[in-house]
Amino acid sequence: MQDSDNELVQRYLAGEEDAFYSLVSKYKNPITNFITRIIGNYDQAVDLTQETFLRVYKSLGSYRSDYQFSTWIYRIASNLAIDELRWRKRRGLFGRQNASREEPEKETAPEEQLADTRRSADEVLADMQYRKLIQEAIQTLPPAYRTVFVLNAVEEMDYEKIGQVLGCSLGTVKSRLHRAKSLLQKKLAPYWKKI
Amino acid sequence: MNCRIFRENILEYQDAKPEDPLVREMKQHLEVCPDCSGFLLQWQWVSRLAKGLPRVEAPGDFEIRLRKRLREEQAEVRSGWFSFIPVTWRYAMVGAMSLCICFSALYLYQPGGGGGSIDRTASQAKAIPVEPGQPQGERPDSAVEDPGAYPAALPVSTRTAGYGGPRNPGEWPPDIEVHGEGGEYVEYLLKGTGQDEIVVRMPKTIRVRPPGENDPSYFRYISH
Structure with missing residues:
Protein backbone atom coordinates (compact mmCIF):
# COMPACT_ATOMS: atom_id res chain seq x y z
CA MET A 1 0.00 0.00 0.00
CA GLN A 2 2.82 2.31 0.93
CA ASP A 3 4.58 1.68 -2.36
CA SER A 4 1.50 2.36 -4.38
CA ASP A 5 0.85 5.58 -2.50
CA ASN A 6 4.41 6.72 -3.04
CA GLU A 7 4.17 5.72 -6.65
CA LEU A 8 1.06 7.85 -7.05
CA VAL A 9 2.83 10.77 -5.38
CA GLN A 10 5.81 10.38 -7.71
CA ARG A 11 3.52 10.24 -10.71
CA TYR A 12 1.75 13.39 -9.57
CA LEU A 13 5.06 15.16 -9.04
CA ALA A 14 6.07 14.11 -12.54
CA GLY A 15 3.07 16.07 -13.81
CA GLU A 16 0.35 13.45 -13.87
CA GLU A 17 -2.58 15.29 -12.29
CA ASP A 18 -4.82 12.22 -12.23
CA ALA A 19 -2.46 10.49 -9.81
CA PHE A 20 -3.52 13.03 -7.19
CA TYR A 21 -7.17 12.19 -7.73
CA SER A 22 -6.36 8.51 -7.36
CA LEU A 23 -5.07 9.35 -3.90
CA VAL A 24 -8.23 11.36 -3.28
CA SER A 25 -10.52 8.51 -4.22
CA LYS A 26 -8.50 6.14 -2.04
CA TYR A 27 -8.47 8.27 1.10
CA LYS A 28 -11.60 10.42 0.91
CA ASN A 29 -13.79 7.93 2.80
CA PRO A 30 -11.35 6.97 5.57
CA ILE A 31 -10.50 10.62 6.20
CA THR A 32 -14.16 11.70 6.18
CA ASN A 33 -14.99 8.89 8.61
CA PHE A 34 -12.07 9.76 10.88
CA ILE A 35 -12.87 13.47 11.03
CA THR A 36 -16.60 12.83 11.51
CA ARG A 37 -15.88 10.62 14.50
CA ILE A 38 -13.58 13.27 15.95
CA ILE A 39 -15.74 16.36 15.50
CA GLY A 40 -19.18 14.72 15.38
CA ASN A 41 -20.48 16.82 12.51
CA TYR A 42 -20.65 15.31 9.04
CA ASP A 43 -20.91 18.51 6.99
CA GLN A 44 -17.98 20.12 8.75
CA ALA A 45 -16.06 16.86 8.45
CA VAL A 46 -16.55 16.89 4.67
CA ASP A 47 -15.28 20.48 4.54
CA LEU A 48 -12.26 19.54 6.62
CA THR A 49 -11.61 16.52 4.42
CA GLN A 50 -11.60 18.83 1.44
CA GLU A 51 -9.22 21.13 3.29
CA ARG A 88 -15.26 25.49 19.04
CA LYS A 89 -13.98 25.52 22.58
CA ARG A 90 -12.92 29.13 22.22
CA ARG A 91 -16.32 30.01 20.77
CA GLY A 92 -18.15 27.95 23.35
CA LEU A 93 -19.74 25.73 20.75
CA PHE A 94 -19.16 22.42 22.45
CA GLY A 95 -22.67 22.14 23.74
CA ARG A 96 -24.20 22.96 20.38
CA GLN A 97 -22.83 19.91 18.63
CA ASN A 98 -25.09 16.95 18.67
CA ALA A 99 -23.36 13.93 17.27
CA SER A 100 -26.42 11.84 16.68
CA ARG A 101 -28.27 14.66 14.96
CA GLU A 102 -25.31 15.25 12.70
CA GLU A 103 -24.86 11.59 11.86
CA PRO A 104 -24.75 11.13 8.09
CA GLU A 105 -27.42 9.14 6.33
CA LYS A 106 -24.99 6.43 5.36
CA GLU A 107 -25.87 3.98 8.09
CA THR A 108 -27.58 0.72 7.35
CA ALA A 109 -31.31 1.29 7.37
CA PRO A 110 -33.25 -0.48 10.17
CA GLU A 111 -35.30 -2.43 7.65
CA GLU A 112 -32.10 -3.81 6.12
CA GLN A 113 -30.93 -4.83 9.53
CA LEU A 114 -34.27 -6.45 10.26
CA ALA A 115 -33.84 -8.51 7.13
CA ASP A 116 -31.26 -10.40 9.08
CA THR A 117 -33.63 -12.98 10.53
CA ARG A 118 -31.24 -13.96 13.27
CA ARG A 119 -31.77 -10.64 14.98
CA SER A 120 -34.91 -9.34 16.57
CA ALA A 121 -36.25 -5.82 16.17
CA ASP A 122 -35.33 -5.12 19.77
CA GLU A 123 -31.74 -6.08 19.13
CA VAL A 124 -31.54 -3.83 16.09
CA LEU A 125 -33.02 -0.90 17.99
CA ALA A 126 -30.70 -1.58 20.88
CA ASP A 127 -27.75 -1.57 18.48
CA MET A 128 -28.82 1.75 17.02
CA GLN A 129 -29.25 3.15 20.49
CA TYR A 130 -25.81 1.99 21.52
CA ARG A 131 -24.23 3.47 18.42
CA LYS A 132 -25.78 6.78 19.30
CA LEU A 133 -24.57 6.41 22.86
CA ILE A 134 -20.99 5.58 21.95
CA GLN A 135 -20.81 8.41 19.40
CA GLU A 136 -22.10 10.86 21.99
CA ALA A 137 -19.73 9.49 24.61
CA ILE A 138 -16.77 9.84 22.22
CA GLN A 139 -17.68 13.50 21.75
CA THR A 140 -17.32 14.10 25.47
CA LEU A 141 -13.71 12.87 25.56
CA PRO A 142 -10.91 15.42 25.69
CA PRO A 143 -9.53 15.95 22.15
CA ALA A 144 -6.19 14.24 22.83
CA TYR A 145 -7.90 11.08 24.12
CA ARG A 146 -10.60 11.22 21.49
CA THR A 147 -8.13 11.26 18.61
CA VAL A 148 -6.19 8.29 19.96
CA PHE A 149 -9.38 6.36 20.65
CA VAL A 150 -10.84 6.98 17.19
CA LEU A 151 -7.59 6.09 15.45
CA ASN A 152 -7.35 2.86 17.42
CA ALA A 153 -10.92 1.68 17.90
CA VAL A 154 -12.54 3.09 14.79
CA GLU A 155 -9.71 3.30 12.25
CA GLU A 156 -8.03 0.20 13.73
CA MET A 157 -4.54 1.68 13.64
CA ASP A 158 -1.77 0.11 15.68
CA TYR A 159 -0.12 2.06 18.49
CA GLU A 160 3.07 2.73 16.58
CA LYS A 161 1.29 4.32 13.66
CA ILE A 162 -0.91 6.37 16.00
CA GLY A 163 2.29 7.64 17.60
CA GLN A 164 3.60 8.66 14.17
CA VAL A 165 0.35 10.38 13.22
CA LEU A 166 0.10 12.34 16.44
CA GLY A 167 3.82 12.80 16.94
CA CYS A 168 3.88 11.22 20.38
CA SER A 169 5.54 8.23 22.01
CA LEU A 170 4.18 4.71 22.26
CA GLY A 171 3.78 5.11 26.02
CA THR A 172 1.73 8.29 25.55
CA VAL A 173 -0.49 6.56 23.00
CA LYS A 174 -1.16 3.65 25.35
CA SER A 175 -1.79 5.84 28.32
CA ARG A 176 -4.21 8.09 26.40
CA LEU A 177 -6.03 5.10 24.99
CA HIS A 178 -6.34 3.51 28.42
CA ARG A 179 -7.66 6.76 29.84
CA ALA A 180 -10.10 7.22 26.95
CA LYS A 181 -11.51 3.72 27.31
CA SER A 182 -11.81 4.08 31.07
CA LEU A 183 -13.74 7.33 30.64
CA LEU A 184 -16.02 5.76 28.03
CA GLN A 185 -16.57 2.74 30.22
CA LYS A 186 -17.64 4.97 33.10
CA LYS A 187 -19.99 6.95 30.89
CA LEU A 188 -21.55 3.84 29.39
CA ALA A 189 -21.66 1.83 32.62
CA PRO A 190 -25.38 2.54 33.29
CA TYR A 191 -26.29 1.03 29.92
CA TRP A 192 -24.03 -1.98 30.40
CA LYS A 193 -26.21 -3.23 33.21
CA LYS A 194 -29.21 -3.34 30.90
CA ILE A 195 -27.65 -5.83 28.52
CA MET B 1 -1.79 -9.94 40.78
CA ASN B 2 -4.46 -7.71 42.23
CA CYS B 3 -7.40 -5.83 40.70
CA ARG B 4 -5.49 -2.55 40.36
CA ILE B 5 -2.62 -4.14 38.45
CA PHE B 6 -5.07 -6.08 36.32
CA ARG B 7 -6.98 -2.96 35.31
CA GLU B 8 -3.82 -0.98 34.68
CA ASN B 9 -2.58 -3.65 32.29
CA ILE B 10 -5.86 -4.41 30.60
CA LEU B 11 -4.58 -2.99 27.28
CA GLU B 12 -1.64 -5.40 27.41
CA TYR B 13 -4.03 -8.25 28.14
CA GLN B 14 -5.85 -7.60 24.88
CA ASP B 15 -2.74 -7.11 22.79
CA ALA B 16 -0.12 -9.40 24.26
CA LYS B 17 0.47 -13.00 23.22
CA PRO B 18 -1.18 -15.68 25.38
CA GLU B 19 2.18 -17.13 26.40
CA ASP B 20 3.23 -13.80 27.89
CA PRO B 21 3.77 -14.29 31.66
CA LEU B 22 1.74 -11.18 32.44
CA VAL B 23 -1.21 -12.46 30.43
CA ARG B 24 -1.02 -15.82 32.21
CA GLU B 25 -1.10 -14.08 35.59
CA MET B 26 -4.02 -11.95 34.48
CA LYS B 27 -5.93 -15.00 33.33
CA GLN B 28 -5.37 -16.62 36.71
CA HIS B 29 -6.66 -13.46 38.37
CA LEU B 30 -9.78 -13.49 36.19
CA GLU B 31 -10.62 -16.99 37.35
CA VAL B 32 -10.82 -15.86 40.94
CA CYS B 33 -12.09 -12.28 40.56
CA PRO B 34 -15.64 -11.80 39.23
CA ASP B 35 -15.29 -8.00 39.45
CA CYS B 36 -12.37 -7.94 37.05
CA SER B 37 -14.11 -10.45 34.78
CA GLY B 38 -17.05 -8.04 34.57
CA PHE B 39 -14.69 -5.13 34.06
CA LEU B 40 -13.01 -6.94 31.17
CA LEU B 41 -16.33 -7.76 29.53
CA GLN B 42 -17.41 -4.14 29.81
CA TRP B 43 -14.08 -2.96 28.42
CA GLN B 44 -14.44 -5.27 25.42
CA TRP B 45 -18.04 -4.16 24.96
CA VAL B 46 -16.94 -0.51 24.64
CA SER B 47 -14.37 -1.50 22.03
CA ARG B 48 -16.96 -3.53 20.14
CA LEU B 49 -19.41 -0.61 20.17
CA ALA B 50 -16.76 1.71 18.73
CA LYS B 51 -15.77 -0.82 16.07
CA GLY B 52 -19.43 -1.30 15.22
CA LEU B 53 -19.94 2.35 14.35
CA PRO B 54 -20.96 2.58 10.69
CA ARG B 55 -18.34 3.87 8.27
CA VAL B 56 -19.06 7.37 7.12
CA GLU B 57 -18.40 8.08 3.46
CA ALA B 58 -17.62 11.26 1.60
CA PRO B 59 -20.47 12.62 -0.52
CA GLY B 60 -20.71 11.42 -4.12
CA ASP B 61 -19.70 14.78 -5.57
CA PHE B 62 -16.69 15.14 -3.29
CA GLU B 63 -14.12 14.93 -6.08
CA ILE B 64 -16.06 17.33 -8.31
CA ARG B 65 -16.21 19.84 -5.49
CA LEU B 66 -12.54 19.37 -4.73
CA ARG B 67 -11.57 19.86 -8.38
CA LYS B 68 -13.66 23.02 -8.48
CA ARG B 69 -12.08 24.37 -5.35
CA LEU B 70 -8.57 23.60 -6.58
CA ARG B 71 -9.32 25.40 -9.86
CA GLU B 72 -10.62 28.41 -7.91
CA GLU B 73 -7.53 28.50 -5.72
CA GLN B 74 -5.22 28.26 -8.71
CA ALA B 75 -7.15 31.01 -10.50
CA GLU B 76 -6.88 33.18 -7.40
CA VAL B 77 -3.13 32.73 -7.32
CA ARG B 78 -2.84 33.54 -11.01
CA SER B 79 -5.04 36.63 -10.87
CA GLY B 80 -3.11 38.22 -8.03
CA TRP B 81 -1.56 41.68 -8.41
CA PHE B 82 1.46 41.78 -10.72
CA SER B 83 0.90 38.11 -11.52
CA PHE B 84 1.89 38.85 -15.13
CA ILE B 85 5.38 39.89 -13.97
CA PRO B 86 7.90 37.09 -13.47
CA VAL B 87 8.65 36.34 -9.82
CA THR B 88 12.33 37.37 -10.03
CA TRP B 89 11.29 40.74 -11.48
CA ARG B 90 8.82 41.16 -8.65
CA TYR B 91 11.62 40.74 -6.11
CA ALA B 92 13.72 43.29 -7.98
CA MET B 93 10.80 45.73 -8.00
CA VAL B 94 10.22 45.31 -4.30
CA GLY B 95 13.93 45.93 -3.66
CA ALA B 96 13.94 49.06 -5.80
CA MET B 97 10.82 50.39 -4.11
CA SER B 98 12.35 49.78 -0.68
CA LEU B 99 15.47 51.70 -1.68
CA CYS B 100 13.32 54.59 -2.96
CA ILE B 101 11.45 54.72 0.33
CA CYS B 102 14.71 54.67 2.32
CA PHE B 103 16.25 57.48 0.26
CA SER B 104 13.07 59.55 0.47
CA ALA B 105 13.00 59.11 4.23
CA LEU B 106 16.66 60.12 4.46
CA TYR B 107 16.06 63.19 2.30
CA LEU B 108 13.07 64.29 4.35
CA TYR B 109 14.86 63.88 7.65
CA GLN B 110 18.20 65.32 6.66
CA PRO B 111 19.31 68.49 8.46
CA GLY B 112 17.61 71.62 7.19
CA GLY B 113 14.98 69.71 5.30
CA GLY B 114 12.26 71.94 6.74
CA GLY B 115 13.41 74.97 4.72
CA GLY B 116 13.58 78.40 6.31
CA SER B 117 13.61 77.17 9.88
CA ILE B 118 16.53 77.16 12.20
CA ASP B 119 16.78 73.52 13.08
CA ARG B 120 19.75 73.13 15.33
CA THR B 121 19.68 72.64 19.06
CA ALA B 122 21.78 74.67 21.34
CA SER B 123 22.54 71.59 23.38
CA GLN B 124 24.38 70.19 20.35
CA ALA B 125 26.20 73.42 19.67
CA LYS B 126 29.82 73.18 18.81
CA ALA B 127 31.83 74.85 21.53
CA ILE B 128 34.98 76.62 20.38
CA PRO B 129 37.43 78.19 22.80
CA VAL B 130 37.83 81.94 22.54
CA GLU B 131 40.96 82.83 20.71
CA PRO B 132 42.89 85.80 22.11
CA GLY B 133 42.26 88.95 20.13
CA GLN B 134 39.32 87.56 18.25
CA PRO B 135 36.36 89.97 18.22
CA GLN B 136 33.53 88.57 20.23
CA GLY B 137 30.05 88.40 18.78
CA GLU B 138 31.47 88.26 15.29
CA ARG B 139 29.15 87.24 12.50
CA PRO B 140 30.94 85.12 9.95
CA ASP B 141 29.72 85.41 6.40
CA SER B 142 30.95 82.18 4.99
CA ALA B 143 28.72 79.17 4.56
CA VAL B 144 29.39 76.17 6.67
CA GLU B 145 31.35 73.39 5.05
CA ASP B 146 29.98 70.63 7.21
CA PRO B 147 26.39 71.26 8.26
CA GLY B 148 26.15 67.92 9.99
CA ALA B 149 28.52 69.13 12.67
CA TYR B 150 26.00 71.65 13.93
CA PRO B 151 23.01 71.32 16.20
CA ALA B 152 19.67 70.46 14.68
CA ALA B 153 17.55 73.28 16.08
CA LEU B 154 18.06 76.39 18.05
CA PRO B 155 16.02 77.13 21.14
CA VAL B 156 12.84 78.97 20.37
CA SER B 157 14.09 82.13 21.95
CA THR B 158 16.87 82.51 19.40
CA ARG B 159 14.47 82.33 16.53
CA THR B 160 13.00 85.65 17.38
CA ALA B 161 16.07 87.73 17.70
CA GLY B 162 15.75 91.43 17.21
CA TYR B 163 13.01 94.01 17.33
CA GLY B 164 9.42 93.27 16.72
CA GLY B 165 9.41 89.56 16.32
CA PRO B 166 11.16 87.13 13.99
CA ARG B 167 13.75 88.15 11.51
CA ASN B 168 15.36 86.21 8.79
CA PRO B 169 17.31 83.39 10.32
CA GLY B 170 20.96 84.14 10.37
CA GLU B 171 20.42 87.83 10.33
CA TRP B 172 22.03 89.33 13.31
CA PRO B 173 20.03 92.18 14.82
CA PRO B 174 22.02 95.24 13.80
CA ASP B 175 21.02 97.36 16.68
CA ILE B 176 22.06 95.12 19.50
CA GLU B 177 25.47 95.18 20.96
CA VAL B 178 26.83 91.86 21.86
CA HIS B 179 29.65 91.47 24.26
CA GLY B 180 31.32 88.23 24.96
CA GLU B 181 31.69 87.24 28.52
CA GLY B 182 34.67 85.04 27.93
CA GLY B 183 34.83 81.31 28.13
CA GLU B 184 33.73 79.51 25.03
CA TYR B 185 32.09 80.39 21.77
CA VAL B 186 29.12 78.57 20.42
CA GLU B 187 28.61 78.19 16.70
CA TYR B 188 25.09 77.95 15.32
CA LEU B 189 24.19 77.04 11.82
CA LEU B 190 21.29 79.20 10.77
CA LYS B 191 19.39 78.20 7.69
CA GLY B 192 17.71 80.79 5.56
CA THR B 193 14.39 80.61 3.78
CA GLY B 194 16.27 79.59 0.64
CA GLN B 195 19.12 77.17 0.43
CA ASP B 196 21.58 79.51 2.13
CA GLU B 197 23.13 78.60 5.41
CA ILE B 198 25.16 80.76 7.66
CA VAL B 199 27.22 80.22 10.75
CA VAL B 200 26.77 82.53 13.67
CA ARG B 201 29.45 82.41 16.21
CA MET B 202 28.61 83.84 19.60
CA PRO B 203 29.83 83.52 23.11
CA LYS B 204 28.05 81.09 25.30
CA THR B 205 27.02 84.00 27.50
CA ILE B 206 26.21 87.40 26.03
CA ARG B 207 24.79 90.62 27.28
CA VAL B 208 22.32 92.44 25.13
CA ARG B 209 21.70 96.14 25.48
CA PRO B 210 18.86 97.47 23.37
CA PRO B 211 19.59 101.08 22.42
CA GLY B 212 17.09 103.52 23.80
CA GLU B 213 14.66 100.94 24.95
CA ASN B 214 14.25 98.74 27.90
CA ASP B 215 12.46 95.87 26.30
CA PRO B 216 12.65 92.90 28.66
CA SER B 217 12.18 90.49 25.76
CA TYR B 218 15.82 91.04 24.78
CA PHE B 219 16.96 89.41 27.89
CA ARG B 220 15.56 86.15 26.74
CA TYR B 221 18.62 85.84 24.53
CA ILE B 222 21.21 86.43 27.13
CA SER B 223 22.12 82.86 27.76
CA HIS B 224 21.89 79.72 25.70
Missing part, protein backbone atom coordinates in the same frame (compact mmCIF):
# COMPACT_ATOMS: atom_id res chain seq x y z
CA THR A 52 -7.01 18.14 4.05
CA PHE A 53 -6.71 17.30 0.36
CA LEU A 54 -6.06 20.93 -0.51
CA ARG A 55 -3.16 20.95 1.90
CA VAL A 56 -1.91 17.66 0.55
CA TYR A 57 -2.10 19.09 -2.97
CA LYS A 58 -0.18 22.21 -2.01
CA SER A 59 2.54 20.44 -0.07
CA LEU A 60 3.02 17.21 -1.98
CA GLY A 61 6.27 18.69 -3.25
CA SER A 62 7.66 18.63 0.27
CA TYR A 63 6.36 15.14 1.09
CA ARG A 64 9.15 12.80 2.16
CA SER A 65 8.66 9.24 1.07
CA ASP A 66 10.37 7.82 4.16
CA TYR A 67 7.01 8.43 5.88
CA GLN A 68 3.96 6.48 4.87
CA PHE A 69 1.61 8.65 2.87
CA SER A 70 -1.31 7.43 5.00
CA THR A 71 0.48 8.58 8.17
CA TRP A 72 1.08 11.97 6.62
CA ILE A 73 -2.50 12.51 5.46
CA TYR A 74 -3.94 11.36 8.80
CA ARG A 75 -1.61 13.77 10.55
CA ILE A 76 -2.89 16.67 8.45
CA ALA A 77 -6.49 15.56 9.04
CA SER A 78 -6.05 15.16 12.80
CA ASN A 79 -4.42 18.59 13.07
CA LEU A 80 -7.34 20.14 11.22
CA ALA A 81 -9.87 18.27 13.38
CA ILE A 82 -8.13 19.29 16.60
CA ASP A 83 -7.95 22.90 15.40
CA GLU A 84 -11.68 22.76 14.77
CA LEU A 85 -12.29 21.46 18.30
CA ARG A 86 -10.11 24.21 19.75
CA TRP A 87 -11.95 26.81 17.74
